[in-house]
Amino acid sequence: xxxxxxxxxxxxxxxxxxxxxxxxxxxxxxxxxxxxxxxxxxxxxxxxxxxxxxxxxxxxxxxxxxxxxxxxxxxxxxxxxxxxxxxxxxxxxxxxxxxxxxxxxxxxxxxxxxxxxxxxxxxxxxxxxxxxxxxxxxxxxxxxxxxxxxxxxxxxxxxxxxxxxxxxxxxxxxxxxxxxxxxxxxxxxxxxxxxxxxxxxxxxxxxxxxxxxxxxxxxxxxxxxxxxxxxxxxxxxxxxxxxxxxxxxxxxxxxxxxxxxxxxxxxxxxxxxxxxxxxxxxxxxxxxxxxxxxxxxxxxxxxxxxxxxxxxxxxxxxxxxxxxxxxxxxxxxxxxxxxxxxxxxxxxxxxxxxxxxxxxxxxxxxxxxxxxxxxxxxxxxxxxxxxxxxxxxxxxx
Numbered sequence: 001x002x003x004x005x006x007x008x009x010x011x012x013x014x015x016x017x018x019x020x021x022x023x024x025x026x027x028x029x030x031x032x033x034x035x036x037x038x039x040x041x042x043x044x045x046x047x048x049x050x051x052x053x054x055x056x057x058x059x060x061x062x063x064x065x066x067x068x069x070x071x072x073x074x075x076x077x078x079x080x081x082x083x084x085x086x087x088x089x090x091x092x093x094x095x096x097x098x099x100x101x102x103x104x105x106x107x108x109x110x111x112x113x114x115x116x117x118x119x120x121x122x123x124x125x126x127x128x129x130x131x132x133x134x135x136x137x138x139x140x141x142x143x144x145x146x147x148x149x150x151x152x153x154x155x156x157x158x159x160x161x162x163x164x165x166x167x168x169x170x171x172x173x174x175x176x177x178x179x180x181x182x183x184x185x186x187x188x189x190x191x192x193x194x195x196x197x198x199x200x201x202x203x204x205x206x207x208x209x210x211x212x213x214x215x216x217x218x219x220x221x222x223x224x225x226x227x228x229x230x231x232x233x234x235x236x237x238x239x240x241x242x243x244x245x246x247x248x249x250x251x252x253x254x255x256x257x258x259x260x261x262x263x264x265x266x267x268x269x270x271x272x273x274x275x276x277x278x279x280x281x282x283x284x285x286x287x288x289x290x291x292x293x294x295x296x297x298x299x300x301x302x303x304x305x306x307x308x309x310x311x312x313x314x315x316x317x318x319x320x321x322x323x324x325x326x327x328x329x330x331x332x333x334x335x336x337x338x339x340x341x342x343x344x345x346x347x348x349x350x351x352x353x354x355x356x357x358x359x360x361x362x363x364x365x366x367x368x369x370x371x372x373x374x375x376x377x378x379x380x381x382x383x384x385x386x387x388x389x390x391x392x393x394x395x396x397x
Contacts, residue, residue: 003163005156008055009036010087011064015113019064019141026145052090059161061091062148065102065129069115069122085125097159099151100135102126107139232329307393310341318382321375354392361385
């Protein structure tokens with residue numbers, strides 16, 4: 001597969017016409033394509049856009065420097081430099097291989113072809129051309145053409161470029177352009193993969209940390225659930241044992257106190273769960289029907305205290321019903337606690353009207369809880385009791 005290369009020739013024009021023609025012929029003899037300012041006409045900004053596009057599509061850039069600096073740009077961001085230097089800077093910026101050939105100082109030249117106006121800028125330009133690259137020195141047009149040919153052969157071998165290939169000479173997938181596209185796409189995918197690997201590593205570290213915290217919380221939740229189940233089982237066993245053991249009558253004051261303590265534990269099993277309340281459980285758990293008179297020598301709690309306890313127990317039970325998931329033993333425990341507080345209010349300093357009104361709502365709640373298992377119906381009945389208790393709390397404050 002034969003590749004043709006496009007070679008851009010840059011130089012001043014009037015003083016180097018013969019030299020440019022020799023270089024063009026040399027490049028054509030190598031079966032490559034020379035391009036230069038002969039194709040563009042006068043130098044202006046519109047033509048500069050065409051020059052840039054031509055340099056972009058060129059594979060190599062040949063710079064020929066004589067004794068003239070060239071036409072200087074008068075305005076714009078590049079004011080003060082020649083169009084030749086502007087072309088050189090653009091090719092360097094685009095990374096196109098540059099072959100620089102400077103005229104030997106010993107070559108005689110006509111006075112009209114010597115730079116007299118912009119000597120300082122010209123010297124600075126030649127220094128920039130020689131910096132960081134090897135340059136060749138030529139003495140006549142034929143010498144220049146030979147050195148361009150030799151330098152171009154070496155440059156093609158050292159840094160091969162995409163070039164041009166006949167469309168019918170090979171499949172598109174075997175062209176250098178195709179390989180360049182694939183190489184660029186491969187590099188882009190490689191960089192993207194590296195970014196994703198870094199991101200995944202960061203997310204994995206966060207996931208591992210969150211997973212550890214979740215396992216700790218799950219273990220704590222299971223421990224708490226096991227403790228609740230154990231406490232509830234002990235509570236039920238204590239209730240069952242206390243119901244089977246009748247209270248023995250006693251004549252002494254000590255036996256009265258013992259009977260009171262036993263009866264209190266029978267009616268207030270929750271008092272056993274808090275050691276700080278062992279001294280006087282009735283002060284914190286006054287949930288016994290006053291008509292039974294089972295606890296002698298105990299000061300009965302106030303009505304406001306009983307109403308507060310009933311409201312608190314109702315709120316706890318309602319809150320558990322509103323949860324999406326709640327262990328059944330917790331619901332049973334909360335319901336029993338609420339029933340005890342309601343029994344303690346049975347005809348306790350309430351007027352007949354208030355008592356009947358309260359019991360009406362309470363009986364509705366009992367019917368709803370027995371007939372329906374839907375939490376919303378039970379919650380509705382509880383809210384009616386809650387409104388009634390709050391109004392009684394204000395009335396008997």
